Amino acid sequence: MFKKVIIGDDGLQGGRDAIALAKALAPDAELVLTGAYPYDSTPSRFALLGYGNALREDTKQALNQARDAGGIPSACTVAMPDTSPARALHHLAEEENADLIVIGSAHHGSVGRILLGDVSRDMLHGAPCPVAVVPKHFTGGTPARIGVAFDGEPEARAALAVAADLARGTGARLLVREVVEANILPVAGYPVMSLADILEEIRTDAQERLDETIAELGVEAEASAVSGLLTERLDEFTTEIDLVVCGSRAWGSVRRVILGSTSDRLIHHSPSPVLVIPRTAEVTEASAPAEAVAEA
Numbered sequence: 001m002f003k004k005v006i007i008g009d010d011g012l013q014g015g016r017d018a019i020a021l022a023k024a025l026a027p028d029a030e031l032v033l034t035g036a037y038p039y040d041s042t043p044s045r046f047a048l049l050g051y052g053n054a055l056r057e058d059t060k061q062a063l064n065q066a067r068d069a070g071g072i073p074s075a076c077t078v079a080m081p082d083t084s085p086a087r088a089l090h091h092l093a094e095e096e097n098a099d100l101i102v103i104g105s106a107h108h109g110s111v112g113r114i115l116l117g118d119v120s121r122d123m124l125h126g127a128p129c130p131v132a133v134v135p136k137h138f139t140g141g142t143p144a145r146i147g148v149a150f151d152g153e154p155e156a157r158a159a160l161a162v163a164a165d166l167a168r169g170t171g172a173r174l175l176v177r178e179v180v181e182a183n184i185l186p187v188a189g190y191p192v193m194s195l196a197d198i199l200e201e202i203r204t205d206a207q208e209r210l211d212e213t214i215a216e217l218g219v220e221a222e223a224s225a226v227s228g229l230l231t232e233r234l235d236e237f238t239t240e241i242d243l244v245v246c247g248s249r250a251w252g253s254v255r256r257v258i259l260g261s262t263s264d265r266l267i268h269h270s271p272s273p274v275l276v277i278p279r280t281a282e283v284t285e286a287s288a289p290a291e292a293v294a295e296a
Contacts, residue, residue, distance in 0.1 A: 001165050002026035002100045006093050007075070008085070008123065009035045009066050013136050014104025019070035020140040021132055021273050022102045025166070025243075027142075031075035032096060033067050035059050036088035039081040052081060086123040094128050102132045124267065124276060127257040130162065134273045143273075147175045147241035149234060149262055150223075152209060155247025159277045163245040164219040175241060176214065176223040179233040180206050203227050231265060238270040245275045 005026045009015035015035075022031060037055040059079035067075050082088035093101055103123050124131050148163045150156045160176065167174040180203045206225035214221050226233055238244050249260025257278045259267070267274045 001162075001169050002029045004030045004032065004096055004098045005100045005102060006089060006096065006098045007031060007033045008089050008101065008103040009033055009063060010085075010104065011035065011062055011066070012104075014134075015066055016070060017104040017134045017136055017138040018102045019066070019072060020138050021134040022100075023070075023072065024140055024142050025102070025132065025275075026100060029100075031072050032078055032092070032098070033063050033070075033072070033075045034078040034080060034089065034092055035063050036080045036082045036085040038083050056081065089123055090127060098129055100130050100132065101127055102134065104134055105136055124257055124259055127276075127278065130275055130277050131257055132273055132275045133267050135271060138273065142170050143172050143242035145175060145241040145243075146170075146172045147177065147237055147244045149237070149244060149246045149266060150176050150178045150210065150213075151262070152178070152206075152213075153247065155249065155260075155277065155279050157213065157247075158279075159245045159247040159275075160213070161217065162275070162277050164217050164221070166243075166245070167219065167221075172242075174219060174221040175237075176210065176221050177233070177237045178206050178210050178223075178225040179230045180225060180227045181230050199227050230262070231269075234262070234265060235269060238266065238272055241272055243273050243275060244270050245277065247277050248279050 002025065005022050007015075007018050007022045009018065019033070022029075037059040039052045039055050056079045060077060063077035063079060067073065067077055078092060080088040080092060082091075089101060089103075092098070101123070124133070143166075146163050146167050148156070148160050150160060163174060163176075166172065180199065203225050207223075210223045210225055214223050244266055246263045246266055248257045248263055257276055259276070263274075263276050267276065
């Protein structure tokens with residue numbers, strides 16, 4: 001499925017984790033292992049060319065060592081001069097026309113959660129292709145259970161399509177979960193009913209739409225719409241799967257990763273790797289609120 005994968009290496013555990021996940025998700029892809037070194041290559045009379053060359057060689061050597069230790073001898077290594085590692089990865093992904101970027105998290109939480117540092121957070125925002133974030137000490141291996149956080153929006157449908165392709169290619173079980181939140185129930189449009197009955201009717205409608213979506217894709221999946229608090233249900237869901245796939249939020253540059261509340265929640269709290277799919281081209285800039293576009 002993925003043909004070219006950029007792996008961000010930080011020279012620490014995060015880089016080793018990213019290599020392990022890239023091998024698991026894209027065993028047949030062309031891998032590019034890259035690291036950034038803090039140097040501004042813009043020509044100027046103040047540029048220290050010798051210093052820049054030394055940094056590049058040191059970074060290149062470290063990347064070659066990481067490649068060999070990670071068991072990806074055929075991977076290409078690229079050392080990039082940039083004071084912003086996230087910007088370097090974005091540029092390289094665009095130049096190489098990559099279809100996936102894999103990065104490690106900053107460190108490990110007490111219960112196995114993903115915790116982002118500045119680099120990984122910046123890397124996610126504005127990436128030109130899907131980004132996978134892996135928790136520290138990822139054990140590797142092909143995911144046996146792939147989950148999708150679904151809400152019916154175009155971004156979620158794009159995430160579901162990617163997850164379905166991954167499931168087909170890996171033989172993994174596909175689980176889809178949609179959460180109907182009890183705290184955002186509509187007031188009008190329903191006859192006199194108990195809160196529980198209204199919630200169940202909305203959940204049933206969501207389940208029917210979800211089943212129709214799965215049928216349209218022509219993929220086998222265990223799809224369920226559940227009620228409750230989104231955060232609690234997502235936390236429960238991520239403990240059941242080996243990889244969670246979600247879409248980015250609707251507003252922002254076309255085909256860019258812009259984190260919304262659901263994707264942000266997942267990348268900070270999931271104990272499993274998270275794959276974030278960029279917003280879809282169907283959502284146009286013209287349909288975005290002015291303030292949302294300004295934020296992007």
